[in-house]
Every structure is written in C-alpha cells, then in structure tokens.
Amino acid sequence: MSAPDAPLLLAEGLTKYYGRQLGCRDVSFSLYPGEVLAVVGESGSGKTTLLQLLSTQLLPSAGCVRYRMRDGVTRDLADLSEAERRFLFRTDWGYVHQDAALGLRMNVSAGANVGERLMAVGWRHYGRIRGTAVQWLDRVEIDPDRIDDPPLVYSGGMRQRLQIARNLVTQPRLVFMDEPTGGLDVSVQARLLDLLRGLVTELGLAAVIVTHDLAVARLLSHRIMVMKGGEVIEQGLTDQVLDDPREPYTQLLVSSILPA
Amino acid sequence: MEPRLQLTGVTKRFTMHLQGGVRLPVVAGVEFAVAAGECVALAGPSGAGKSSVLKMIFGNYRCDAGQILVQHDGEPVDVARADARAILELRRTTVGYVSQFLRAVPRVAAIDVVAEPLLAAGVGREIARARAGDLLARLDVPERLWALPPATFSGGEQQRVNIARGFLPDLPILLLDEPTASLDAANRTIVMDLINEKKKCGTAIASIVHDDDVRAHTADRVIDITRFAANSACSGEVDTGSPIRTCARDVR
Numbered sequence: 035m036s037a038p039d040a041p042l043l044l045a046e047g048l049t050k051y052y053g054r055q056l057g058c059r060d061v062s063f064s065l066y067p068g069e070v071l072a073v074v075g076e077s078g079s080g081k082t083t084l085l086q087l088l089s090t091q092l093l094p095s096a097g098c099v100r101y102r103m104r105d106g107v108t109r110d111l112a113d114l115s116e117a118e119r120r121f122l123f124r125t126d127w128g129y130v131h132q133d134a135a136l137g138l139r140m141n142v143s144a145g146a147n148v149g150e151r152l153m154a155v156g157w158r159h160y161g162r163i164r165g166t167a168v169q170w171l172d173r174v175e176i177d178p179d180r181i182d183d184p185p186l187v188y189s190g191g192m193r194q195r196l197q198i199a200r201n202l203v204t205q206p207r208l209v210f211m212d213e214p215t216g217g218l219d220v221s222v223q224a225r226l227l228d229l230l231r232g233l234v235t236e237l238g239l240a241a242v243i244v245t246h247d248l249a250v251a252r253l254l255s256h257r258i259m260v261m262k263g264g265e266v267i268e269q270g271l272t273d274q275v276l277d278d279p280r281e282p283y284t285q286l287l288v289s290s291i292l293p294a
Numbered sequence: 295m296e297p298r299l300q301l302t303g304v305t306k307r308f309t310m311h312l313q314g315g316v317r318l319p320v321v322a323g324v325e326f327a328v329a330a331g332e333c334v335a336l337a338g339p340s341g342a343g344k345s346s347v348l349k350m351i352f353g354n355y356r357c358d359a360g361q362i363l364v365q366h367d368g369e370p371v372d373v374a375r376a377d378a379r380a381i382l383e384l385r386r387t388t389v390g391y392v393s394q395f396l397r398a399v400p401r402v403a404a405i406d407v408v409a410e411p412l413l414a415a416g417v418g419r420e421i422a423r424a425r426a427g428d429l430l431a432r433l434d435v436p437e438r439l440w441a442l443p444p445a446t447f448s449g450g451e452q453q454r455v456n457i458a459r460g461f462l463p464d465l466p467i468l469l470l471d472e473p474t475a476s477l478d479a480a481n482r483t484i485v486m487d488l489i490n491e492k493k494k495c496g497t498a499i500a501s502i503v504h505d506d507d508v509r510a511h512t513a514d515r516v517i518d519i520t521r522f523a524a525n526s527a528c529s530g531e532v533d534t535g536s537p538i539r540t541c542a543r544d545v546r
Contacts, residue, residue, distance in 0.1 A: 066379065224400040231399070235413075253399065257378045271353060271378040278355040282311035289312060 040102055042067050042208060042240050047097035048087050050080075056264040057083035060097070063259065063269070067207065068238040072255035072272065074245060074287070080264040081244040082212060088242060089129060089210050090119055104207075124154045128201030128209035132216045134193035137200070138185045144171060144196055145181040151204050170199040174229060191222035195229065202233060211243040215250055227253050248291060252276055260284050296365060297327035298467050298498035299351065303360035304374070306346050307524060319524030320346045324360065326517045330466070333489060333499040335513035342519045344502045345394070348469045350374070351500065352391045353381035364388060364467060386414055391469040392460030396444060396452040404447070405430065405440040408458040415463055429458040433484060449476045461488050468492060470501035474508050486511050 041064035050057035058080035065071055073081045086092040088099055090111050102108045104126060111119070123129070131137040138147050148167040149157075157163050168178045174195040185193045194214065201209060214230065215223040231254055234241060245251055251258050252272060259269040260281065268281045279285045304324035310316045321343040328334045336344040349355040350373070351362055357374035364371050366388045371380065385391075390411070399407070405426050412422035430440060433454040439447065444455045453476050460468065470489070474482045482505065489512045492499060503509045509516070 069379070228399070228401040256382055271381055273354050274356060274378075274381075277349070278308075280309075280356070285311050 040106075040108070041065060042069075042102050043088065043242075044100040044108070045088060045097070046100070048084065048094050048099065049096040050083050050087055050092060051095045056080075057092075058087070058261070058264040061259075061266055062097075063266075065208075065240050065242065067240050069257065070234055070239075070241045070243065070255045072243045072245060072251035072258045073261060074248060074251050074258060075261035076246060076287075079261040081246075081261055083264075084261070085210055085212055085242060085244050089123075089127065090114075101208075124151065125204045126206050126208065128204075128206040130194075130197055130201055130209060130211040130214050132213035134185065134190070134197045137197040138193060140186045141184050143182045143184055144176065144188070147185065147196060147200050148203050151200055155204055166203060167199075170203050171196075173233075174199045175225070189222075190218055191226060194218065194226055198226075198230065198233070202237065202239075205237070207240060209239055209241045211241060211245075213245055213247075214243065215245070215247065223250075230254060248276060248287060260287070296370075297329045298365050299500065300327040300363045300370075301325060301347075301351070301360065302363075304347065304350060304357055304362060304522075305359040305524065306343065306350060306355060307358055321519065321522045322359075322524040324519070324522045328467070328498040328500055330496045330498050331493050332514050333493055333501060333512050335509050335516045336500060336502050336519050337509075337516050338519035342523070344519050345471055347519065348391070348471055348500060348502065351467075352389060352469055353384070354391075386411075388465055389467045389469065390460050390463060390465040392457055392471060392473050394471045394475065396456040396459075399443075400445065401443055403441045404435070404444045404455050407444060407455055408462055411459060411463045426458065426462060429462055430455070432488075433458055434481060450478065450481065453477060454481065457485060457488070461492065464495065464497075466497060468497050468499045470499060470503070472502050472504060474503065474505055482508060 043065040046062050048061040049059050061084055063071070073084060075081050083092065087094050090099070099111045100108050101111055129137065145164060145167040148170050149163040152163050152166060168181060171178050171181060176192055176195055185196055188196065215226055218226065227250060233239070234254065243250070243254055255272045257270065258272045258275045259266050260275065260283065261267065262283045268275060268279065268284045275284065276288055279288050301324050305322045306320040308318040308320065310318065324347055326334060336347060338344055346355055350357045353373050353376065360374060362373040364373055364384060366384055371384060373381065373384065376384070405423055408426035408430060409422040412425065413419065427440065431437065435451060435454050439451065444452050447455065457473050474485050477485065486508055489499065501513065503512070
C-alpha cells in the first residue's frame with residue numbers, strides 16, 4: 035500500500051495505575067501522518083488518562099510512547115529532555131482542551147494568544163506576527179476586528195475557535211483534542227466540527243481526539259478505539275465500528291443515540 | 295483475465311448482544327466475480343442480504359468468513375482481512391460506493407460534497423469543483439442549489455448529489471445500492487447512461503437495482519443472493535441496514 039509509511043506516533047503497552055486504581059491498561063496503536071484517531075467511551079473509561087500519557091503530561095506505569103521527530107528520527111518520549119519536550123509542545127504538537135480557559139490566556143488579547151506561540155518559536159517581527167494572527171482569526175471565522183479583545187469577552191464557541199487558531203499557527207503535525215466540542219450548544223458544535231474537519235484535511239494533520247460523542251467521532255475520525263474500564267475493547271475503521279459494532283458495550287453505545 | 299472483484303465463501307451474521315445474544319445469519323458462502331467493464335446485479339427480496347454484501351466489499355461491514363479480493367494497483371487485496379488504513383486507501387483509489395442515503399455533513403455545500411473524493415485523490419480544488427458542477431448539471435441538479443448543504447434537499451435531489459459524488463472519480467470498481475430508487479423517469483435514464491459509460495471505460499460494477507427496466511439496460515448478469523441464504527428460517531428477518539443501528543440511522 036502506498037501511504038506515508040512510517041508512523042508518527044506509536045503507543046506500546048501503555049498502562050497507568052493511580053496507586054491501585056487502574057487508569058488504562060495495555061494500550062497499543064500506531065498513528066500515521068494525516069490520520070485522525072477517535073478515542074470514545076464513557077466517563078472514567080481511561081480516555082483522558084490515555085491522552086495525557088500520549089502527550090507526556092503523565093508518566094506511564096508501564097509501556098512507552100514513541101514519536102517521529104521532525105528530523106525523521108523516532109524517539110522514546112520518556113528519553114527526551116525537558117527542553118525537548120517543551121519544544122515539541124510549542125511547535126510540533128497542539129493540545130485543544132475542553133475548557134478553553136486551560137488552553138488560552140484569558141486576559142490578554144486574542145492576537146497575543148496566537149502570537150505567543152509564534153514568538154516561542156523565534157518570531158520577532160511584530161508586523162508579521164500580527165499579520166499571521168489576523169489570517170488565523172479569519173481562518174477560524176473570528177472577525178479580525180476582535181483581535182485586540184481578550185478571550186474573556188468571547189463566547190464559548192469563539193474561545194474554542196481561538197484555542198484552535200493558537201494551536202495550529204505553528205503548523206503542528208499532531209494535535210491532541212480532549213472533548214473539543216464538549217459544553218458547546220449544538221449549532222456552535224456543528225460549526226466547530228466543520229471547521230476542524232476542513233483544517234484537518236487541508237493541513238494533513240494527525241490527531242487523537244477524545245470524545246464521548248459518537249457523532250464527533252464519525253465526522254472527524256478515520257479510525258476509532260472504544261475504551262471501557264481502562265481497556266481498549268474494540269477498534270478499527272470508524273464507519274465499520276459504528277455501523278457493525280461487535281462488542282456488547284459498543285453495541286450499547288451505538289444504539290443509545292437518539293435519532294435526530 | 296483476472297476479475298476486478300472476486301468473492302469466495304463470504305459469510306455474514308450479526309450477533310445482537312442487547313437482545314440476549316441473538317444471532318442473525320445474513321448470508322453464507324457468497325461466490326461471484328466481476329470483470330472489468332461488467333455490471334453484475336444482485337437480486338433477491340428485501341432482507342436477502344444484498345446491501346450487506348456490498349457493505350462488506352466496501353469494508354463498512356465486517357466479513358465473518360471467506361475472501362473478498364479486489365484488484366488494487368495490480369495486486370489482489372483481501373478486504374475481509376485488510377486493516378483500516380488499507381481499506382481507506384482502497385476507497386481513495388479503487389472502490390467507489392453509492393449508498394442508498396446521503397450522509398450529509400452539516401454546512402458543507404453540495405458541490406463540495408461531490409468534489410470531495412477528487413480532492414482526496416489529489417485533484418486541484420478548481421478542477422474538482424468544475425467537474426463536480428458538470429456532473430451535477432448533467433444530473434439536473436439546479437445550479438442555485440450547488441452552494442447549499444444538501445441536508446434540506448428533496449429525496450431525489452439528495453440521491454442525485456450522492457450519485458454525482460460516487461460517479462465523479464474514475465475508480466476501477468463501483469458499488470451501487472439502489473441508485474435510482476427515488477428518481478423520476480428522466481433522471482433514471484441519465485443514471486443508466488452514466489452506468490453504461492462507466493462500463494465502457496472498464497469499470498467493474500456490482501449493483502442492487504429493483505427497477506426491472508434499469509436492470510435490463512445495465513446488468514450483464516444477475517446473481518440471486520437468496521442462493522446464499524445463511525439460514526432460510528432467519529434470513530428473511532434481516533432488514534436493510536444494520537439491525538443494531540435501527541435507532542441510529544442518522545448518526546452524523
């Protein structure tokens with residue numbers, strides 16, 4: 035099969051215990067450039083633990099995460115120095131939080147929120163930083179006239195779109211998203227999903243999206259992993275898992291959706 | 295010559311855990327092949343498993359036993375055993391599918407819905423949209439609708455958008471699930487012409503068509519799917535669409 039043939043991110047036997055409490059157990063997968071993986075399951079199934087392990091915010095009790103760096107070398111993330119890890123976070127990765135307040139500086143202007151990531155990778159020219167920020171606001175459908183307003187005075191949907199602009203401005207290759215549409219009302223969700231879908235395709239991003247919303251998974255992801263009790267119980271092509279679910283729990287999830 | 299598509303011993307059943315583990319056999323031992331430039335029609339009453347067979351070929355349903363060989367870049371690939379990435383690659387370059395219903399994405403314009411498979415195959419946006427427009431025009435979808443999301447279109451208009459999307463890329467294998475079901479006579483004729491043009495270009499087609507006229511004008515052979523009934527006592531009970539999803543048809 036032709037396709038970019040080296041995985042970008044590899045999880046091998048990832049396991050996390052919080053004391054005696056299981057977070058997640060023995061999760062393995064590989065993610066290729068441009069591929070979107072959805073992790074679904076109910077609260078407490080281990081989805082967010084997995085996302086934090088993958089993004090090195092938590093250390094695994096067992097197993098490892100490998101990442102192919104921009105120089106083409108695949109490294110075990112546990113072996114990176116703190117500086118290297120920070121560099122990844124500032125440039126090659128994005129992390130979209132469910133609560134935009136965690137991913138933004140609420141009191142500084144929208145332009146500075148976007149510009150900060152650029153300055154962190156060495157941009158110094160104020161005019162170019164501002165110009166790029168304007169372009170990105172426009173791209174996430176925020177009126178550039180609002181560039182000097184802080185996200186504190188933005189609506190929930192706008193904050194989430196600003197968070198996305200801030201993450202994508204450095205052209206990351208991998209984006210982690212934790213319930214990106216959670217807490218937004220339905221019409222705002224649809225707009226955000228459509229925007230994300232377009233950006234992911236256009237920029238060829240790889241993404242790991244944690245969601246409890248199967249509609250989000252169907253719309254955005256190529257592959258899906260269903261988690262229950264800290265373990266992956268079913269995985270595969272998104273439409274196959276959702277249209278022909280095999281495990282009792284997946285069947286329950288799929289059949290629990292109310293028809294529109 | 296190698297057939298483009300070859301099914302051997304293909305078997306499908308659903309196990310419905312929420313209904314006490316009831317097993318619904320759908321088909322067993324399905325065998326047929328489709329050559330380049332040939333259109334094979336799957337026949338049988340509603341519930342015989344025709345759609346399930348097409349969905350297995352497209353990788354939308356899992357295949358419990360047997361082999362589904364598809365010629366991909368001159369190599370046979372077994373869809374029944376292919377992983378998710380391989381199936382996505384097949385869909386990009388080898389196997390097209392026109393489903394019964396359009397799965398509309400909110401806010402995406404009809405013309406972009408149609409152009410998407412070309413974009414995914416690497417065609418430039420302007421060219422892809424121009425070709426999408428030509429096909430929509432040919433299918434008599436009025437130009438004023440092109441910029442609108444198809445969710446609000448009539449059933450027939452949605453189906454024509456769906457057909458345009460499926461017919462636009464030149465893929466070697468095309469699966470058609472009742473493409474003419476909600477079309478008027480004029481549009482049915484247009485779709486028959488499109489099918490016959492695809493055949494002339496060497497596309498291998500497997501179709502489900504209830505309209506005798508359409509079948510007579512497009513199919514080279516008819517395969518009676520009831521020959522592969524898994525269990526005559528049960529198979530009639532399986533409706534079209536996955537039984538597990540009966541209340542979830544509109545997951546978007």
